[in-house]
Structures are given as structure tokens and as C-alpha cells.
Amino acid sequence: xxxxxxxxxxxxxxxxxxxxxxxxxxxxxxxxxxxxxxxxxxxxxxxxxxxxxxxxxxxxxxxxxxxxxxxxxxxxxxxxxxxxxxxxxxxxxxxxxxxxxxxxxxxxxxxxxxxxxxxxxxxxxxxxxxxxxxxxxxxxxxxxxxxxxxxxxxxxxxxxxxxxxxxxxxxxxxxxxxxxxxxxxxxxxxxxxxxxxxxxxxxxxxxxxxxxxxxxxxxxxxxxxxxxxxxxxxxxxxxxxxxxxxxxxxxxxxxxxxxxxxxxxxxxxxxxxxxxxxxxxxxxxxxxxxxxxxxxxxxxxxxxxxxx
Amino acid sequence: xxxxxxxxxxxxxxxxxxxxxxxxxxxxxxxxxxxxxxxxxxxxxxxxxxxxxxxxxxxxxxxxxxxxxxxxxxxxxxxxxxxxxxxxxxxxxxxxxxxxxxxxxxxxxxxxxxxxxxxxxxxxxxxxxxxxxxxxxxxxxxxxxxxxxxxxxxxxxxxxxxxxxxxxxxxxxxxxxxxxxxxxxxxxxxxxxxxxxxxxxxxxxxxxxxxxxxxxxxxxxxxxxxxxxxxxxxxxxxxxxxxxxxxxxxxxxxxxxxxxxxxxxxxxxxxxxxxxxxxxxxxxxxxxxxxxxxxxxxxxxxxxxxxxxxxxxxxxxxxxxxxxxxxxxxxxxxxxxxxxxxxxxxxxxxxxxxxxxxxxxxxxxxxxxxxxxxxxxxxxxxxxxxxxxxxxxxxxxxxxxxxxxxx
Numbered sequence: 100x101x102x103x104x105x106x107x108x109x110x111x112x113x114x115x116x117x118x119x120x121x122x123x124x125x126x127x128x129x130x131x132x133x134x135x136x137x138x139x140x141x142x143x144x145x146x147x148x149x150x151x152x153x154x155x156x157x158x159x160x161x162x163x164x165x166x167x168x169x170x171x172x173x174x175x176x177x178x179x180x181x182x183x184x185x186x187x188x189x190x191x192x193x194x195x196x197x198x199x200x201x202x203x204x205x206x207x208x209x210x211x212x213x214x215x216x217x218x219x220x221x222x223x224x225x226x227x228x229x230x231x232x233x234x235x236x237x238x239x240x241x242x243x244x245x246x247x248x249x250x251x252x253x254x255x256x257x258x259x260x261x262x263x264x265x266x267x268x269x270x271x272x273x274x275x276x277x278x279x280x281x282x283x284x285x286x287x288x289x290x291x292x293x294x295x296x297x298x299x300x301x302x303x304x305x306x307x308x309x310x311x312x313x314x315x316x317x318x319x320x321x322x323x324x325x326x327x328x329x330x331x332x333x334x335x336x337x338x339x340x341x342x343x344x345x346x347x348x349x350x351x352x353x354x355x356x357x358x359x360x361x362x363x364x365x366x367x368x369x370x371x372x373x374x375x376x377x378x379x380x381x382x383x384x385x386x387x388x389x390x391x392x393x394x395x396x397x398x399x400x401x402x403x404x405x406x407x
Numbered sequence: 408x409x410x411x412x413x414x415x416x417x418x419x420x421x422x423x424x425x426x427x428x429x430x431x432x433x434x435x436x437x438x439x440x441x442x443x444x445x446x447x448x449x450x451x452x453x454x455x456x457x458x459x460x461x462x463x464x465x466x467x468x469x470x471x472x473x474x475x476x477x478x479x480x481x482x483x484x485x486x487x488x489x490x491x492x493x494x495x496x497x498x499x500x501x502x503x504x505x506x507x508x509x510x511x512x513x514x515x516x517x518x519x520x521x522x523x524x525x526x527x528x529x530x531x532x533x534x535x536x537x538x539x540x541x542x543x544x545x546x547x548x549x550x551x552x553x554x555x556x557x558x559x560x561x562x563x564x565x566x567x568x569x570x571x572x573x574x575x576x577x578x579x580x581x582x583x584x585x586x587x588x589x590x591x592x593x594x595x596x597x598x599x600x601x602x603x604x605x606x607x608x609x610x611x612x613x614x615x616x617x618x619x620x621x622x623x624x625x626x627x628x629x630x631x632x633x634x635x636x637x638x639x640x641x642x643x644x645x646x647x648x649x650x651x652x653x654x655x656x657x658x659x660x661x662x663x664x665x666x667x668x669x670x671x672x673x674x675x676x677x678x679x680x681x682x683x684x685x686x687x688x689x690x691x692x693x694x695x696x697x698x699x700x701x702x703x704x705x706x707x708x709x710x711x712x713x714x715x716x717x718x719x720x721x722x723x724x725x726x727x728x729x730x731x732x733x734x735x736x737x738x739x740x741x742x743x744x745x746x747x748x749x750x751x752x753x754x755x756x757x758x759x760x761x762x763x764x765x766x767x768x769x770x771x772x773x774x775x776x777x778x779x780x781x782x783x784x785x786x787x788x789x790x791x792x793x794x795x796x797x798x799x800x801x802x803x804x805x806x807x808x809x810x811x812x813x814x
Contacts, residue, residue, distance in 0.1 A: 153715065155587055156587075157587050157591060157702065176713045230430060230437055255434075255597060257438060
């Protein structure tokens with residue numbers, strides 16, 4: 100049984116919703132990414148999705164496009180992303196999903212990817228623009244090394260196709276909440292729950308919902324009908340705010356720590372929200388004078404939000 | 408792949424020409440692409456579709472286009488007879504409308520009221536805006552900021568035709584980035600939007616569909632050259648960006664092994680990655696044209712050693728693209744077609760040659776094909792003929808060329 104399945108089995112056993120943050124490897128630099136992997140795990144993420152930066156991310160909205168640009172600006176490569184995983188795995192034990200577009204992986208080579216990803220401790224790979232029809236050789240190469248290939252399903256996916264995808268899927272199924280690109284949205288789209296129900300009808304695999312999930316309220320809604328929520332742009336935009344701060348350019352340790360702490364606290368508060376029935380709202384206040392003081396946290400009683 | 412003369416070039420049911428083509432897209436787009444494939448396959452078998460299309464091509468676009476014997480260019484080259492397939496005489500000034508009008512008919516059949524498209528030089532954008540005006544469809548055109556700058560006239564034309572032109576500031580701000588934005592729009596608005604892709608690239612069924620709609624060029628040219636000279640030409644020459652004008656001319660001649668098919672890529676300003684758009688140039692240590700996946704299809708893609716898509720350069724916006732249509736990749740690897748390069752400077756020379764010798768100002772894209780054609784003509788005899796696809800007219804480029812002239 101794969102690490103991913105163990106994690107979801109444990110979540111189910113303890114009747115908790117899973118929390119899957121997404122970050123881009125090398126955004127704003129590799130050391131921060133490594134730190135983030137460790138911190139996010141410590142903050143209680145259940146699985147982490149690590150994005151491989153790509154020059155032409157057609158499935159992504161502006162926030163994650165810019166994260167890719169920041170990483171590529173530093174010349175970050177797939178090998179370096181894998182080294183981040185490997186270094187982080189020395190400190191924390193958390194399933195990691197490599198999230199990539201096909202071309203960088205194609206260039207790297209399937210077998211080499213399977214080999215190096217395994218060695219680094221990657222548990223699964225999700226390839227945004229690889230449909231199940233074209234995926235055969237990738238499934239064989241990755242599964243040969245015990246790595247799951249995760250498939251996406253979308254509201255536009257027909258039932259017939261859903262059945263075929265479910266037959267090929269391992270690990271978990273990633274349900275795209277709505278037609279569109281990644282990015283913060285105001286509410287959980289109505290398409291998400293019916294889609295998860297349709298997946299449940301044809302598969303026993305856990306289902307994670309992503310694309311446009313950004314607030315505690317949305318996460319809570321997703322947990323009502325799915326096994327996990329994926330949060331990408333909301334976290335990446337926090338990283339961006341701090342990466343763009345005047346002091347971040349020097350990339351000294353404290354600033355990197357702030358970025359890591361900022362993003363992970365975002366995660367932690369949402370987990371607390373679940374456990375204590377208290378919702379926290381994260382507000383980052385821009386203060387050009389002192390980037391160290393940029394993070395402020397406010398807790399808001401759940402009662403206050405319930406009425407809204 | 409073994410180099411043997413192929414007699415046909417047809418994809419399998421999933422749009423693969425050998426290892427090339429296929430469909431590499433986010434899951435959300437699979438259903439609309441299936442829907443489009445089904446509608447296209449139905450239309451392809453429907454005589455009403457073709458009769459309406461040919462009537463529009465004749466009465467609205469001006470087909471058939473002439474095959475013109477370019478006697479002064481022939482004399483300049485000094486050997487084989489050079490013929491020009493005059494796609495520049497079509498309504499809107501380029502071959503792009505052949506495809507745009509066919510796909511607009513499909514959009515109408517599918518009940519889609521909103522049409523989006525990308526454009527590089529602006530020719531496809533103008534063609535799309537034109538057919539949308541004709542059919543009363545809402546039209547949104549994505550265009551890279553760099554192309555908006557160098558093709559300002561076409562931007563104005565599109566707006567005159569009622570289209571909304573959205574400037575794309577991401578990435579290299581050229582055709583590739585315009586396609587990315589169009590794909591993002593489509594993935595978000597699949598329910599009511601038709602993506603009218605302008606070249607023989609992208610996910611299945613686009614490369615097949617665009618080729619079918621552009622093949623009218625080659626079918627006409629074949630009849631015309633046989634009627635003019637009594638035999639087939641020795642070579643066909645066309646510029647290749649995504650490759651729609653080239654595949655349109657080439658395709659009806661695929662089985663005629665004695666006809667050389669020559670595509671001309673943009674050699675740009677140099678050999679290094681980033682200085683050209685020659686996808687079949689396997690490049691330098693920093694990377695080059697290698698098999699990869701970009702924007703839904705597997706083909707030759709200019710990329711660095713990490714699989715990041717490379718920036719390209721060409722004097723012509725329409726050839727300034729990192730990948731080439733998958734059928735061209737197949738024709739290249741099977742050896743059925745040859746691909747050469749013409750630099751920015753050679754394109755400018757071709758531009759002026761065609762203007763001064765024939766009184767025809769070609770588009771800068773098309774201009775890339777002129778000098779290679781002269782070279783090919785010189786290797787043949789006077790009894791032979793060759794055809795250049797004069798894919799578009801150059802009015803849009805006059806200002807750009809004027810700016811390059813020494814004061």
C-alpha cells in the first residue's frame with residue numbers, strides 16, 4: 100500500500116478532512132522551498148503538492164504563473180526540485196506529490212524520473228496535461244518504482260470517461276472544482292460536490308478537491324463531501340507578498356523563515372479552525388518599513404462568521 | 408524513424424501521426440475537444456457543409472485564387488518556371504480565412520455564440536474577426552504585447568470589425584503566450600465558447616481539421632499547374648510557422664513522390680537558442696528543437712536542456728513560434744518533406760525581390776520562402792516548374808520594413 104493511501108486511510112480512521120497545500124519549487128528560492136516543506140509538514144499538512152516550474156503553465160492562473168516565473172528566473176530545475184524533497188524528507192515524513200506539466204518531465208526522461216523521484220522520496224506524480232489516453236508508458240515507469248500517477252477529473256468529464264480514469268487511477272483522484280484555471284475564488288463552485296459524488300460512484304479511492312479553494316469556510320465545505328482540500332494560489336500569494344518585500348531580495352535566513360512561517364501558519368490556523376471550532380482569519384498587513392512586522396494574525400470567533 | 412517515401416499522411420483516431428500529435432491538455436478540455444472532433448467528423452461527411460463552405464469561399468473570400476506565372480522572378484532565378492499561388496488575393500489578405508470560415512461554420516453548427524482566437528501577425532485574428540462579423544458571433548482575440556506593437560494596423564482592423572483585442576503581457580508576449588491565454592479562456596468558458604485555433608497545431612482535432620480546411624490551396628494548385636504546364640511541379644515551397652499554409656499546399660501532393668515539399672522556417676538573427684524559430688534546428692549546447700509537448704500536441708519544440716520552452720525570434724510575428732504542427736514533424740521524420748531556414752535578412756531580401764520583380768508585396772512570413780525558392784529553381788531545368796505559396800500580402804509589414812531602412 101502506498102504512503103498516500105496510508106495517509107488517507109488514517110484520515111478516514113480519525114474522521115478528519117485532509118489538508119493539501121501546494122507550493123512551487125524554487126519560489127522564491129530553493130532554500131525557502133525546503134524550509135516550507137518542513138514547516139508545512141510540521142504545521143500539520145497531510146500531503147504536500149510541489150509544483151515543478153514551467154514556462155507555459157496553461158492550467159494555471161496568474162498567481163501560480165508568477166510563482167513559476169520567479170522560480171525559473173532563478174534557473175530552478177527538476178533535479179533541484181527533487182533535491183529539495185530529498186533534503187526535506189530527512190527531517191519530516193510526509194507524502195509528497197510532484198505536480199508538473201509534461202514537457203520538463205519528458206525532457207528529463209520517464210525512467211530517470213521514476214528512479215530519481217523514488218530516491219528523493221516522492222510518493223506520487225500528477226501531470227497536468229497528460230490525459231489517461233497518453234499516460235500508459237508513464238504509469239508503467241512510475242508504478243514500477245512504487246510511485247502513483249494521480250489523475251485529474253473535471254466537471255466536464257463524462258461518466259463513461261470517469262469510469263475509465265478510475266480504473267487507471269491510484270493513490271487518490273484529484274477533482275477539479277470548476278472549469279477554469281487555478282486561482283482564488285469567492286465560493287466553492289456548485290460543480291464540485293456533484294463531481295465528487297460521481298467519482299464515488301465508480302471508485303473507492305480518496306478524492307481531493309482543488310482549484311479555487313482559498314478560505315477556511317471553503318475548506319470546511321469541501322471536507323463535507325470530499326476527503327481532502329488542495330490549497331494553492333492562496334498560499335502562493337502569501338509567499339509572493341513576502342518574496343516581493345524589500346528585504347527578501349537579500350534572501351537571508353530570517354526573511355526565508357518569515358515566508359515559511361507565514362505560509363505554514365496559514366495552514367495551521369485552518370487546522371485549528373477544524374479542531375477548536377474557531378475560525379482564524381489571516382491578514383497580512385503590508386508595512387514597507389519593516390517586512391518582519393508584516394504578518395499579523397487575527398482570530399475571529401466562529402460565531403461571528405456563522406452569521407455572515 | 409525509417410526514411411522511406413510515404414504515400415499518405417493520415418493520423419490515427421486520436422490524432423497521432425506516428426509519435427506526433429495527440430492530445431495533451433488539462434482534463435477539463437477533453438470533453439469539448441471530443442465534442443469538436445465529433446462535430447467536425449460529422450461535418451466532414453456532410454455534403455451540405457462542404458457546399459456552403461465552397462460557396463462562401465467563392466463568393467465571400469474570392470476563391471479560387473490564381474496561380475500566377477512569375478516570369479521576372481523566373482528570369483532572375485534563371486531556370487525552373489516559378490509560379491505563385493496567390494493566397495494574398497483572398498479577402499483579408501492571407502490564407503487564414505480558409506480555415507477561419509470553415510471553423511466559424513462549425514461553431515455555428517455547435518451553437519456556440521462566442522468565438523476566441525489567438526493571433527501572431529494578426530492575419531488569423533483579422534480573418535476570425537471578419538467571419539465573426541459575417542456570422543454575428545461575439546469575438547475575442549488574444550495577441551501578445553510584442554505583436555500588438557509590431558502589427559498595430561491589424562489590431563486596428565480587428566477592432567473595426569467589432570472584435571475585442573486582449574493584449575497578453577505574459578511570457579515572451581508573442582504568439583505562444585497568446586495561445587496560452589486563449590487556452591485559459593477556453594478552459595474557463597467551455598460551455599459557450601468556440602476556440603478558433605489558427606494553425607495546424609494544438610490538440611487533436613485541430614491539426615487535422617485545419618489541414619483539411621487549408622487543403623483547398625493544394626487541390627486548386629494541383630489542377631492549375633497541370634493545366635498550365637501539363638505536368639506536376641518539381642517542388643512546392645512555403646513558409647512554416649505553425650504550418651497551416653504549408654500543409655494546405657503540400658497535402659494534396661503527398662502521394663506524388665516526385666514533388667519535393669519544402670518548408671521554410673524562420674532562421675531569425677542567429678543560430679543560438681532564442682535567436683530563431685527553426686524547430687528542426689537541433690541547436691547548440693543551450694538547447695534547440697527537440698521532440699516535446701507544447702500547447703496540446705507532441706512535435707518538435709524549441710526548448711532548453713531542462714524542457715523549458717525557449718523564446719524565439721523572427722522578424723515576422725507569424726513565424727515566431729516555438730513549436731511546429733505535428734504533421735510537419737511527421738513529414739520531416741519520414742523524409743517526405745524537407746525543411747530549410749531563411750534568416751531575417753534573407754526574408755527582407757525576398758520581400759524586396761518579390762515587390763520589385765513582380766509588383767507583389769508579400770507578407771514578411773511569406774517572404775521567407777522567396778530566396779529558398781530561387782535556390783531550388785536554379786537546381787532545376789527550364790522545363791520544370793515550382794510553386795511558391797504566396798500565403799499573405801505585406802501591407803501590414805510596410806511600416807515595419809520602412810522603420811528598418813537606413814535613414
